[in-house]
Amino acid sequence: MLTERAGVQIKMHCITLEDLVPQEHFLRKLEKAVDFSFIYDEVRDLYCPDNGRPGVDPVVLVKYLLVGYLYGIESERRIEQEIQVNMAYRWFLGLDLDDRVPDHSTISQNRRRRFHGKNVFRHLFEHILHLCMEKGLVDGKIILTDSTHVKANASFKANTKVLAERETTDYMERLDRYEAEERVRLESSGAVKPQRAGREKKESTKVEKTVSTTDPDAGMLRRSGKPEGMHYLDHQSVDAAHGIVVDVAVTPGNANDSEPYLGRIEYMREHMGLEIQEAGADSAYGTSMIYRAMEDMGIRLHTPGETGGATYKVELKREDFRYDAEKDCFLCPWGKELTLRSLERESYNICRIYRADRKDCRACPMLSKCVSNSHRSRTIRKNIFEEAVKRQRKTDDASTHKRILGLRQIWCEGSFAAQKWMHNLRCLFRRGIEAAEDHCLLSATALNLKRMIKCLG
Incomplete structure (x- = not known):
């Protein structure tokens, strides 16, 4: 049988906003867990204590924004519209059924002007973080x-x-x-x-x-x-x-x-x-x-x-050279020393440069497999942080x-x-x-x- 409903929204009810918000609602749990009154102390110096037009409650301003971020409402204009019709949002902000919702432009102007450079939202984040720390x-x-x-x-x-x-x-x-x-x-x-004055790499x-x-x-x-x-x-x-x-x-x-x-x-x-x-x-x-x-x-x-390693134009790799920590030098497979010559800065690292003597390289039968055509002797670069990386990555x-x-x-x-x-x-x-x-x-x-x-x- 067809049922038609008419005139059901014109009745008068004796009800409070408290009755309209379910007891298990997330915002009830949030209000119970967090005391937002600390915001008054954070922004007190941003308001004149005895002059000017009464401003919007700063706790309401912050909760207004939190509603948007808690429920994925990106537009401040849209947040205003949602608060007007959502009883749970009104209850969370402390607005009664007949209270006017703060205009979205008021929220915007407070963010752009009053709170500018004051780290209000950093302090809000850290206050919530401290609560989490206190609760283990x-x-x-x-x-x-x-x-x-x-x-x-x-x-x-x-x-x-x-x-x-x-x-x-x-x-x-x-x-x-x-x-x-x-x-x-x-x-x-x-x-x-010693590095001569004016010779630093600029x-x-x-x-x-x-x-x-x-x-x-x-x-x-x-x-x-x-x-x-x-x-x-x-x-x-x-x-x-x-x-x-x-x-x-x-x-x-x-x-x-x-x-x-x-x-x-x-x-x-x-x-x-x-x-x-x-x-x-x-x-x-x-x-x-x-x-x-x-x-x-x-x-x-x-x-x-690491997804890759150093690329070499020659056959002999750095792994083929043994580092002598006592002498602070590298030894090539034929026993010749590559001694420390300089310290060089790279984009994100600093390297010690070890280089073999040119005479030793010219007389070596493996010259073509060890030294590229653009160099006269073998050079090895050793990152000064290399040992720390090895210790950290050993596990x-x-x-x-x-x-x-x-x-x-x-x-x-x-x-x-x-x-x-x-x-x-x-x-x-x-x-x-x-x-x-x-x-x-x-x-x-x-x-x-x-x-x-x-x-x-």
């Missing part, structure tokens, strides 16, 4: 790191090539210090001649780069298997115990993964108090200097094995190494997949590296909140 969800012993690309709000049509100053990165500054220490050691022992201070005129902070991403264009890189470190994100850093898309890594490890140890013992990372983070620096910090680094076949790399795939790649699917990490709507970092911090905060509530039941 962060072990801090094994930290896993990876990066993912996030599309910038920039068009190909706005790209232009310019000559720009080469940026001095934390990685290069550390490499400079290691080079200076090694040069002082070799020169003081007489192993190499790199060009200008480099050609593709810049977006709409978002100059973004970088051109050109990597195999990745979409080409203007992007940012979101570097995240995840604790291996329960997959809680413990650090977020953002760089332009053309930056090398290894550049911010050591600084972030030190930040996690000193600022967050994590006692890191082992770390897992993608192969892009496993440069020889990083292995040495991690060894100096007492941390064992695990990265995937590559152990079960712990394989387990940590497996955890990195599960937690790092799984976290990025979850954030891109549900927590707005696919692309950016705002411009500038500060806005990009705020976006990535909010996405990671949303993921941490969900994992925290899941672990706590």
Whole structure:
């Protein structure tokens, strides 16, 4: 029998917003687990205490944004529309049925102006992280790191090539210090001649780069298997115990993964108090200097094995030469010495240069198989971090190494997949590296909140 319903939405009911939100709703559990009132102390100095028009409650502003990142609502205009009709969202923000939802432009202006340069979202992320640590969800012993690309709000049509100053990165500054220490050691022992003033290898201070005129902070991403264009890189470190994100850093898309890594490890140890013992990372983070620096910090680094080795134009390889540590020289298969001649800087490494005497090479019957046509004697380059790499990688076949790399795939790649699917990490709507970092911090905060509530039941 056909049933027609009419006039069912004009009845008056005596009901409260509290009655409309299910007791098992996620936002109820979140409100119970997290006290968001700490936000008042974070932003108090951004408001005038006794003058001006009353502003929107800052806790409401932050929760407003969190709703978007928790439920994958990318547009602030769309968040406003959803809060208007969703009773659970209203309850979470503390808005009654007849309260007006803050306009999306109010949220936008607070992000762009009031909160600009104040690290509000960094403090929010770290507050949630400390809660996870207090509840025993962060072990801090094994930290896993990876990066993912996030599309910038920039068009190909706005790209232009310019000559720009080469940026001095934390990685290069550390490499400079290691080079200076090694040069002082070799020169003081007489192993190499002191470098004459003005003879240092000078790199060009200008480099050609593709810049977006709409978002100059973004970088051109050109990597195999990745979409080409203007992007940012979101570097995240995840604790291996329960997959809680413990650090977020953002760089332009053309930056090398290894550049911010050591600084972030030190930040996690000193600022967050994590006692890191082992770390897992993608192969892009496993440069020889990083292995040495991690060894100096007492941390064992695990990265995937090398996919290739050095290529030689001649038959005799470096493995055919024996290194004499006592004399600090190499011995060729016929017993001739390759002595230390100089110290040279490469892009991401520093090498000691060993070279055979030309007379010895000219008289050798294996000259054509040992020395290429472009050289007069055999030369061997030895990375100054080589021994540290060998010590760090000696456990590559152990079960712990394989387990940590497996955890990195599960937690790092799984976290990025979850954030891109549900927590707005696919692309950016705002411009500038500060806005990009705020976006990535909010996405990671949303993921941490969900994992925290899941672990706590």
